[in-house]
Amino acid sequence: MDLVNHLTDRLLFAVPKKGRLQQAALDLLNGSDIQFRRETRLDIALVRNLPIALIFLPAADIPTFVGEGRVDIGITGRDQVEEHAATTPISSEEQGVEEILDLGFGKCKLQVQTPEKGSLNDPKDLIGRNVVTSFVGLTEAYFKELEGVSGDKKIKTNIKYVGGSVEAACALGVADGIVDLVESGETMKAAGLRAISTVVESTAILIKSKRPSNPQLVDLIASRIKGVITAQKYVLCQYNIHRSKLDVATKITPGKRAPTITTLEEEGWVALSSMVEKKQIATVMDNLEAVGASDILVLNIGNSRTG
Numbered sequence: 001m002d003l004v005n006h007l008t009d010r011l012l013f014a015v016p017k018k019g020r021l022q023q024a025a026l027d028l029l030n031g032s033d034i035q036f037r038r039e040t041r042l043d044i045a046l047v048r049n050l051p052i053a054l055i056f057l058p059a060a061d062i063p064t065f066v067g068e069g070r071v072d073i074g075i076t077g078r079d080q081v082e083e084h085a086a087t088t089p090i091s092s093e094e095q096g097v098e099e100i101l102d103l104g105f106g107k108c109k110l111q112v113q114t115p116e117k118g119s120l121n122d123p124k125d126l127i128g129r130n131v132v133t134s135f136v137g138l139t140e141a142y143f144k145e146l147e148g149v150s151g152d153k154k155i156k157t158n159i160k161y162v163g164g165s166v167e168a169a170c171a172l173g174v175a176d177g178i179v180d181l182v183e184s185g186e187t188m189k190a191a192g193l194r195a196i197s198t199v200v201e202s203t204a205i206l207i208k209s210k211r212p213s214n215p216q217l218v219d220l221i222a223s224r225i226k227g228v229i230t231a232q233k234y235v236l237c238q239y240n241i242h243r244s245k246l247d248v249a250t251k252i253t254p255g256k257r258a259p260t261i262t263t264l265e266e267e268g269w270v271a272l273s274s275m276v277e278k279k280q281i282a283t284v285m286d287n288l289e290a291v292g293a294s295d296i297l298v299l300n301i302g303n304s305r306t307g
Ligand SMILES: Nc1ncnc2c1ncn2[C@@H]1O[C@H](COP(=O)(O)OP(=O)(O)OP(=O)(O)O)[C@@H](O)[C@H]1O
Pocket: 018, 019, 020, 021, 058, 059, 060, 076, 077, 078, 079, 080, 106, 107, 108, 163, 164, 181, 182, 183, 184, 202, 203, 204
């Protein structure tokens, strides 16, 4: 089958083809009922139940394809979008990408790092020295501003690109400091480095081109993905409480908009149902119990559409 001929009239959706963002991105597509089968080694997959074609690309290249309007929407890291913006001059109003949604996963920081056992404690100490990174645009912009602030614009920091294993550059004598992504900090620690400053904080985001081919379909996808993210983030908390405690209970579980309150057959008692962030549910349950709530139940949300 000549897949390229099937792309006309389909919304093109770029998805990371490998790496840290891929699995969570595929889980979102699955939760949004975007059905496809990817043939081995093929970077294009037609969606069965919607006029969409998925294009599997390296996360770092997705802002270029979306920014030039060749692909309509995509999932990548905010760090990649900012790096692309820092290196790509916008020559027309149609170029560039717009963020639609923060997807919450792929959380990491692009940080300036120096050897733990050295004396370079401040990013200013790296001015005029060798810095290695995969994010040349953001690093150049960062040091340009620092050089300006330090007052001596003639001293230029030497910024060099490497494609991966950036953390090895100091030990190998190629760099005095690096600018690289940090999440758990394990890579940095294992390489004998410490972070001295943050250039960008990143999460995965859904982006679109300035002129997507089918804006209604973009809205539909964004709405489905938002529903899946909300369902992943919240649980539904139900409990019974005496009407006299309604005010205090509502403060503990205010819900996304407001809690649902139902009158119980038992005189003076009501049932409340409210969305609560998963990470807060244990504390919320403790607090509800402390004010006299009973029959507290926590239910997972399969999917959602909320305001
Ligand atoms: N340790 C990490 N924790 C969380 N998110 C990360 C981490 N490292 C990278 N990311 C996010 O994932 C994106 C893709 O990085 P990743 O290293 O997986 O890319 P890749 O496409 O496999 O490229 P490469 O071949 O250069 O490693 C990054 O731009 C960043 O947004």
